[in-house]
Amino acid sequence: MKRTDVKSHCPVNFTLEAIGDPWSLLILRDIMYFGKHTFKEFVSSEERITTSVLADRLSNLEKHGILTKQPHPTDGRRDIYMFTEKGLGLVPILLDMMEWGTAHDPKSTGHRKRTFVSRIRKEQGSLSREVKNKMRRGRAVFV
Amino acid sequence: MKRTDVKSHCPVNFTLEAIGDPWSLLILRDIMYFGKHTFKEFVSSEERITTSVLADRLSNLEKHGILTKQPHPTDGRRDIYMFTEKGLGLVPILLDMMEWGTAHDPKSTGHRKRTFVSRIRKEQGSLSREVKNKMRRGRAVFV
């Protein structure tokens, strides 16, 4: 039995079924932050995804309606991958991940984007603060 | 070679090295949303994590400074897992995941928390909108 065989309708679990593996998120990062759009560009990323896994993840992200594939307008060999509107809903998650990674890795390249990262921090408002305070007191969101 | 053997200092990748597998995030969800704190409680979650994977993930999350383990004050068999301050920095990510999962799963239990979810949505402010608009025009954050 695979993990995703148990269908809970917890919204966090639903999100994880779509993007809950590292490679999928790295692909989304490549598009969102670096403007990559093709198979070849994804393969060339620092983290060295293999072509078999990349093909699998791209088709998953398409299946989940997060990415769309279009033929390149002039070069028929290429396919262009882009976010759908549903995919764009993941932007806040990717922003928060950039913020956290920058905050906790002294060597992070995020430090070169200080003003951008502090803008992310500002979007984390009163609700986040409220939840954190609750948890500091040993409580939980729904308890 | 494992994925995490390639050390990029991309902040998103750094975050993924810490919590980039589904089980870790489900553990954090259990603590944050449901107030679970012990091994037994995590095992009893809907998604059926196995004890071997749970033990592995808990020690990883401890190693990354996201969770701390304390002995139960009265029952010496139990250990209490709680978020550290570093771990609390992940709260916005977990909130955004709840928001997205609720928005895209018609059967989501998140629909029972409408006012809470709409508060999450309100925290996603002008920066997210700006990034999304850029991407709709085929551009990227840093391009």
Added chain:
DNA sequence: CATCTCACTTGGATAATGCAAGTATCTATG
């Protein structure tokens, strides 16, 4: 002190991933 509870470990089967190589389609060049 026998039994139960809790937090793990261990071992063996199954599934996912990594790696190298190959294929099909399209483009660019002589």
Added chain:
DNA sequence: CATAGATACTTGCATTATCCAAGTGAGATG
């Protein structure tokens, strides 16, 4: 218009991770 190079994949095999069931050891309970 044949040939070489690009691009987006597949395929096959070795390695690694996960699942599942059962066991262990320390502490609680009656």
